[in-house]
Amino acid sequence: MAKKPAARKAPAKSRAASKVSETGSSIEDPDFILHSLQEEFEAAKSFVANDEQMLEFYRQMLLIRRFEEKAGQLYGLGLIGGFCHLYIGQEAVAIGLQSALDNDRDSVITGYRDHGHMLAYGIDPKVIMAELTGREAGISGGKGGSMHMFSTEHKFYGGHGIVGAQVALGGGLALAHQYNEDGGLCLAYFGDGAANQGQVYETFNMAALWKLPIVFVVEDNQYAMGTASSRSSAETRFHRRGTAFRIPGMEVDGMNVLEVRAAAEVAFKHVREGNGPVLMELNTYRYRGHSMSDPAKYRTRDEVQEQRDNHDPIERMKSVLIEAGHDEADLKAIDKGIRKIVTEAADFSENSPEPQPAELYTDILVEKY
Amino acid sequence: MAIELKMPALSPTMEEGTLAKWLKAEGDAIEPGDIIAEIETDKATMEFEAIDEGVLTKILVAEGAENVAVGTVIAQIEGEGEGEDSGSGAEAPAPPPAASPAPAPAAEAPAAVVAVNDPAIPAGTSFTSTQVRDALRDAMAEEMRADRRVFVMGEEVAEYQGAYKVTQGLLEEFGPKRVIDTPITEYGFAGIGAGAAMGGLKPIVEFMTFNFAMQAIDHIVNSAAKTNYMSGGQMRCPIVFRGPNGAASRVGAQHSQNYGPWYASVPGLIVIAPYDSADAKGLMKAAIRSEDPVVFLENELVYGRSYDVPDLDDHVLPIGKARVVKEGKDATIVTYSIGVGMALEAAETLAAEGIDVEIIDLRTLRPLDKQAVLDSLAKTNRLVIAEEGWPTCSIASEIVAICMEEGFDHLDAPVLRVCNEDVPLPYAANLEKLALIDPPRIVEAVKRVCYV
Numbered sequence: 023m024a025k026k027p028a029a030r031k032a033p034a035k036s037r038a039a040s041k042v043s044e045t046g047s048s049i050e051d052p053d054f055i056l057h058s059l060q061e062e063f064e065a066a067k068s069f070v071a072n073d074e075q076m077l078e079f080y081r082q083m084l085l086i087r088r089f090e091e092k093a094g095q096l097y098g099l100g101l102i103g104g105f106c107h108l109y110i111g112q113e114a115v116a117i118g119l120q121s122a123l124d125n126d127r128d129s130v131i132t133g134y135r136d137h138g139h140m141l142a143y144g145i146d147p148k149v150i151m152a153e154l155t156g157r158e159a160g161i162s163g164g165k166g167g168s169m170h171m172f173s174t175e176h177k178f179y180g181g182h183g184i185v186g187a188q189v190a191l192g193g194g195l196a197l198a199h200q201y202n203e204d205g206g207l208c209l210a211y212f213g214d215g216a217a218n219q220g221q222v223y224e225t226f227n228m229a230a231l232w233k234l235p236i237v238f239v240v241e242d243n244q245y246a247m248g249t250a251s252s253r254s255s256a257e258t259r260f261h262r263r264g265t266a267f268r269i270p271g272m273e274v275d276g277m278n279v280l281e282v283r284a285a286a287e288v289a290f291k292h293v294r295e296g297n298g299p300v301l302m303e304l305n306t307y308r309y310r311g312h313s314m315s316d317p318a319k320y321r322t323r324d325e326v327q328e329q330r331d332n333h334d335p336i337e338r339m340k341s342v343l344i345e346a347g348h349d350e351a352d353l354k355a356i357d358k359g360i361r362k363i364v365t366e367a368a369d370f371s372e373n374s375p376e377p378q379p380a381e382l383y384t385d386i387l388v389e390k391y
Numbered sequence: 392m393a394i395e396l397k398m399p400a401l402s403p404t405m406e407e408g409t410l411a412k413w414l415k416a417e418g419d420a421i422e423p424g425d426i427i428a429e430i431e432t433d434k435a436t437m438e439f440e441a442i443d444e445g446v447l448t449k450i451l452v453a454e455g456a457e458n459v460a461v462g463t464v465i466a467q468i469e470g471e472g473e474g475e476d477s478g479s480g481a482e483a484p485a486p487p488p489a490a491s492p493a494p495a496p497a498a499e500a501p502a503a504v505v506a507v508n509d510p511a512i513p514a515g516t517s518f519t520s521t522q523v524r525d526a527l528r529d530a531m532a533e534e535m536r537a538d539r540r541v542f543v544m545g546e547e548v549a550e551y552q553g554a555y556k557v558t559q560g561l562l563e564e565f566g567p568k569r570v571i572d573t574p575i576t577e578y579g580f581a582g583i584g585a586g587a588a589m590g591g592l593k594p595i596v597e598f599m600t601f602n603f604a605m606q607a608i609d610h611i612v613n614s615a616a617k618t619n620y621m622s623g624g625q626m627r628c629p630i631v632f633r634g635p636n637g638a639a640s641r642v643g644a645q646h647s648q649n650y651g652p653w654y655a656s657v658p659g660l661i662v663i664a665p666y667d668s669a670d671a672k673g674l675m676k677a678a679i680r681s682e683d684p685v686v687f688l689e690n691e692l693v694y695g696r697s698y699d700v701p702d703l704d705d706h707v708l709p710i711g712k713a714r715v716v717k718e719g720k721d722a723t724i725v726t727y728s729i730g731v732g733m734a735l736e737a738a739e740t741l742a743a744e745g746i747d748v749e750i751i752d753l754r755t756l757r758p759l760d761k762q763a764v765l766d767s768l769a770k771t772n773r774l775v776i777a778e779e780g781w782p783t784c785s786i787a788s789e790i791v792a793i794c795m796e797e798g799f800d801h802l803d804a805p806v807l808r809v810c811n812e813d814v815p816l817p818y819a820a821n822l823e824k825l826a827l828i829d830p831p832r833i834v835e836a837v838k839r840v841c842y843v
Contacts, residue, residue, distance in 0.1 A: 129590065163623030170621035179589055179626065184613050190579050191614055194586020194594075201542070201568065201592055224579025231574070385624040386658050388682035391711035391758050 059270045059300060062288050069283035079279045080339045081356055083113035086138045087336055088364045089147055093154055097314045101372060102154045106168045109138035111309040114335035115241050116142040118282025119209060122290055127206030129177040131192040133216060134169035136181045143176045147367035157374035164377040186212060186219030193225040196236035207235040207293045215246025217260050230267040233298035237289050243308040248320040261303035269301050276304030277333040394443050396466040398459050401437045404640045404691060408432045409457045419447045421468055433695040434556050445470045509708055518699035524557045526668035526700050530675035531595060535565055541679055544571040544584060545597030554599045555635060555694055581607030585614045588630040598634035601650045615684035616659030629682045636688035637729060637779050638827055644815035649780030654686040655756040661710055662756040664688040666731035667698035670754055673708030690729045711755045713763035719749035722773035722837050725764055725790050727753040730777040737833035746841055756786055764790060765798045772803040773840040777833045782810035804840040809833050
């Protein structure tokens with residue numbers, strides 16, 4: 023688990039909730055539902071992946087890492103403008119969760135740190151990078167930018183720039199799943215900063231009241247911009263914040279893709295069975311600044327280095343693969359292949375033309391009046 | 392002494408009601424807290440509770456009587472031990488309901504001068520007089536029958552039957568899955584509605600009033616209006632945000648504001664503000680069918696007024712088209728929503744003085760039917776805008792700009808704005824009246840542009 027800047031998290035085992043369930047059944051414990059998912063997850067914390075799955079997790083996380091590193095470079099060169107929020111360090115969250123989705127029916131929505139969630143879908147890195155550079159070939163035709171990307175084809179509903187708005191919108195996507203009886207669920211990501219927005223709790227209330235099929239995911243990367251969660255949040259154990267709405271919470275090491283995937287299996291099953299929402303807290307760490315213009319005065323280099331050295335999700339996966347018999351050379355070859363894909367995406371995004379001036383006036387309204 | 396029971400005002404805008412049922416008979420003993428009668432207002436059926444003790448001696452308004460004005464004496468109670476003296480009470484009977492003056496009648500809409508020029512209504516079509524609220528409800532019901540993706544959500548829309556009875560009967564017909572009562576949580580349910588639209592449904596989100604939608608305006612503007620553009624046309628948000636807008640009656644500054652100019656300034660939104668029942672129905676149906684997000688601004692004071700609705704199976708009007716409500720040659724009054732009624736009243740006064748005005752009802756505030764305004768200006772060369780709302784950065788300001796930029800050569804006088812005073816709406820009856828536009832102010836402005 024990502025070590026928190028402040029030692030504020032008690033080990034999960036010591037929680038009173040666990041003790042209750044050791045001695046009592048759900049009938050005796052009215053709050054059973056609030057902690058039962060966490061217990062189910064802790065009983066089998068690591069997803070048992072086959073070789074192919076492990077390699078795929080590794081490959082996908084590495085793609086996000088290399089893509090984001092390249093995006094950072096292009097930003098430095100002035101090819102990407104405005105706000106650009108990188109996902110480096112958080113890769114295991116999107117990959118662990120989204121690998122457990124049923125892509126034929128489930129939907130995903132997130133905030134502005136959205137590149138990784140799109141790449142996790144297997145969306146072509148070229149059209150994502152071209153959106154970052156504001157080109158015609160970008161997935162939004164260059165009119166959205168880094169924070170506003172969508173792929174309705176993949177049921178990926180953005181990419182939203184207003185902190186917390188995606189939570190209520192995700193509630194609506196879940197309502198649509200329920201209304202259409204399509205068996206799908208919505209995975210709605212938000213950060214530890216967005217977790218303090220009022221509409222998040224308005225949505226929790228309605229989602230629980232109406233038993234909407236939605237998984238709320240707090241990606242706790244420890245900082246809301248430059249404000250440490252302990253400085254902005256009275257309750258930093260975000261998975262507890264659904265308790266007032268009877269939403270079960272789960273606390274997960276977001277730096278370990280196999281644990282994230284195992285937790286996802288438990289949460290998704292619960293939601294898919296019609297039991298209403300689950301709130302997952304994914305503890306993770308953002309290596310880079312909040313955005314490209316972040317001076318990072320609020321934390322030390324040592325803190326970041328400690329995370330990189332001891333908790334890096336990709337290095338962890340690499341160790342697992344080596345233990346499983348893969349040699350370094352094979353993994354290097356994967357990295358090389360990914361670097362090539364990313365370089366091609368960057369070239370594509372630089373060479374794609376800017377949108378035609380006439381595009382200024384398109385897509386404002388769907389119909390003509 | 393007899394105690395007179397008067398027809399109570401049960402809502403800020405109630406002027407009259409129906410005496411639905413007497414629950415006590417003449418001669419019955421009455422205790423404080425007893426329910427004496429049921430009174431139906433335009434919003435709800437309310438119980439009328441006794442606050443005095445005594446015997447119900449006289450019922451003066453029969454059960455089932457409609458249009459009983461607020462303040463009309465409907466019954467008498469004799470206090471205990473006062474029966475002997477009360478003979479004199481009978482000598483001064485309350486005036487019959489018919490004769491009782493209605494207190495402070497609101498500006499009744501004059502008979503609409505029908506100059507309907509919508510292509511959708513064929514000649515020979517019959518009409519049925521319908522309240523605006525019912526026309527809106529009928530529009531929603533028809534579209535819900537036709538398209539299972541359409542549903543309604545909001546505060547009190549289902550079991551309460553709508554805070555202003557606009558959704559009355561929908562729960563019964565469509566069930567709780569499609570008529571959803573929400574908690575009091577505007578920001579949250581506006582977001583859920585917008586998300587559901589992005590997910591392929593067609594929500595109608597009712598705000599109890601648009602004043603409360605300020606809590607939700609982020610989703611209306613940032614989520615609903617902009618996503619299609621930001622996604623390069625991938626992400627649609629076919630949603631209708633609807634509810635009463637503008638000043639009601641004596642509800643003070645926080646509950647009395649016209650948001651037309653706010654929403655009309657946002658690219659990506661459709662903004663509709665109808666006046667009469669036919670437009671309310673035809674434009675609501677169009678709004679629900681649209682693939683774009685629509686802000687549909689109704690008016691509480693108009694809900695209870697009745698106007699003709701064409702008897703057509705599918706009365707749908709075009710979005711973005713103004714209507715010539717009344718043709719005229721001397722000056723043009725551009726207006727919308729409740730302003731249309733005031734303009735019609737002003738037109739009658741002006742006609743008596745020999746000034747023949749043309750009235751344009753914008754109906755849609757975005758996209759604005761500029762051509763209709765410019766055509767009328769080219770014809771009359773004089774123009775006044777009547778808007779129940781603040782003057783600064785208003786629809787009126789926008790019309791002035793359009794006339795300057797594109798109609799300058801046709802102007803024989805400066806364009807004038809007739810708007811509310813530039814103040815928060817006060818509560819006191821006299822001050823409220825001073826702050827709001829009214830027909831005399833429109834008359835005065837038209838005379839000024841006509842230099843008479």
